């Protein structure tokens with residue numbers, strides 16, 4: 001049976017992404033994103049699902065850096081999930097905000113509720129956990145007046161109440177998750193894809209005027225639509241970057257191989273991180 005790893009425990013947004021995309025496969029939870037990615041790389045599990053980017057807070061840097069620097073696992077799919085953050089507490093424990101002494105959650109969830117926390121919980125300690133569901137689990141096991149930021153699934157998984165709904169700072173909130181696997185034939189998804197993407201990792205040859213412009217024109221004159229460009233440090237010194245570029249189409253036989261050859265002729269190093277379908281969970 002195919003096994004799928006995710007950032008756990010049960011009740012994370014990553015688990016929601018997994019449940020909405022895969023059928024009855026064996027699902028294995030991991031405490032951290034690197035542990036989940038390592039398990040895919042070593043073959044302990046067949047597929048891993050990890051968060052990549054949130055509409056409010058941006059890239060999950062731990063994920064992208066791990067995929068660039070530590071392992072090379074093909075991206076075989078993307079899942080876009082709507083995100084609603086709620087404040088979760090133990091039932092009958094808290095009647096007003098002022099009683100809550102601590103708020104716990106994943107750093108990316110805390111960042112998505114920054115304004116809310118600033119206006120309502122300046123009195124409280126805000127603490128980071130390995131995931132939103134881990135925070136919910138902690139709150140359910142504690143007899144202190146503390147709260148977690150998490151989703152509805154975590155509230156029911158850990159028997160918590162929703163003290164305040166939709167506390168994320170901007171309404172149109174989504175997170176992109178990556179499906180990683182060395183065995184694409186094992187990836188069996190129950191949804192229709194809504195599009196295709198290719199992600200390229202590009203290293204510039206040297207600090208040269210107009211280099212980024214030359215890279216972008218290789219896509220532009222072929223009329224390839226980009227949906228994201230991001231730079232991440234190569235970690236070799238200040239000013240040295242990789243560029244990660246998402247193109248809104250699959251790796252075809254002509255256009256993208258043409259881009260790759262053109263960039264290599266300019267002295268760039270080009271790695272295809274994946275060419276994959278995109279699934280939207282509405």
Ligand SMILES: O=C(O)C(=O)C[C@]1(C(=O)O)C=C[C@@H](O)C=C1
Pocket residue numbers: 007011012013014015051054060083106108109130131132133175
């Ligand atoms: O902690 C969780 O529930 C996760 O699945 C992680 C994660 C993230 O890293 O971005 C996923 C979606 C939300 O953006 C907040 C947290």
